[in-house]
Amino acid sequence: MTREFSVANHPIKTHIILHFPISQSVNQSISQPCLALSADRQAVGRSSNQSFFNMLIVITINYNLHQHTIPCVNSVLESDYKNFKVFLVDNGSRADDYNELVKKFSHDNRVSILRIEKNRGYVGGVNFGLEAAKEHNPNYFMVMNNDTIIDKFAISELVAAAKRYSNRAIVSGKVYYHDHPDVLQHTGVVFSDPRYCATTYPGRNEKDIGQHDIELERDSLDDVFWLIPSDVFNEVGYYSHFFYLYAEQGDYAQRARRLGFKLIYNPKAKLWHKESLTTGGGNPKALPIQYWTGKSYVVFIVRNLKFKYFIKALLVRYFKTTYRLFFGDVINRKAAFAHLRGVNSGIAWIFHRKPDTGYNPYIKR
Secondary structure, eight states, X not given: OOOOOOSXXXXXXXXXXXXXXXXXXXXXXTOSOOOSOOHHHHOOOOOGGGTTSOOEEEEEEESSOHHHHHHHHHHHXXXXXXXXXXXXXXXXXXXHHHHHHHHHHTTOTTEEEEEESSOOHHHXXXXXXXXXXXXXXXXXXXXXXXXXXXXXXXXXXXXXXXXXXXXXXXXXXXXXXXXXXXXXXESOBEEEEGGGTEEEOTTTTOBOSSTTXXXXXXXXXXXXXXXEEHHHHHHHOSOOTTOSSSSHHHHHHHHHHHTTOEEEXXXXXXXXXXXXXXXXXXXXXXXXXXXXXXXXXXXXXXXXXOHHXXXXXXXXXXXXXXHHHHHSOHHHHHHHXXXXXXXXXXXXXXXXXXXXXXXXXXXXX
16 A cells, blocks of 8 residues: 655644645745635536446645656546546645656646645644535545556445445445456455454455455445445544544544445456555565554554453564564574564554554654
């Protein structure tokens, strides 16, 4: 999953810059607030030839990866679903990267480029996009990673599935590895032990031969792409600001379940994912990833497990990580130490309950 991280650990002032190239002096050229969307973006409307389709807004986040974001957005623009807009949130990228997005999409009224001055992290970027999208009262929000290519029919399939559940479900689909386009990456999440939200991933790394072609309710979903009907969003709200990245989608999914909404896997909606380019090139032992996953895990289990199961889960995580720290090879020991630091940060969070500003000791500030 592509995640965005920041070098900042303090509250961030945010502006929206729309469709105007900026110079290398980013701070000067984006210093004036521009909080209103341009007139063409105010008209996210339902034209007569689109009346058959409910209004949908796609939200995706770019952070210094225009070379992957542009093909991603292009694949959305080729969708057979007609009544949509793309809110492309540039999350504090370099000036040259941002300018490539402007150059490509500034004349396409289906794409709105929303620039954040400094990186807010994945959760901050998604919430920024959701907030902007909410102003247009869409019927559906679709969040998707920017290192993906979506099938032409996927959006229509997601919407059709949501309607089958009276728009009281979050819907995702079948995710493949981009480099192995017939190999499955995600088909949703099943809990092997619901008391601990212990996750299993049906079909992961299997060649797709139709073995996961039945629409099913899942225990959780990954937001590599998922559709949130407005009825769901209005009750569940935004992603939790207690996460910066990692576990935020699982937390959102469990909040939705507790409110009575379903989590649906529709195998007819397909997408190809390059995975985790921003946070260490997909290397799970990258130290920033280990720190964030450790912290996010603790925050997640505090918010979603009963107290006795939280204590047991925390002790197990400590034991396993400590074992790696003492008995792993050099790389595993470094990763274990970073993870343990993250776990300790999560425990500290239990007492102060402050929003996650993105601090990570393994990223230079």
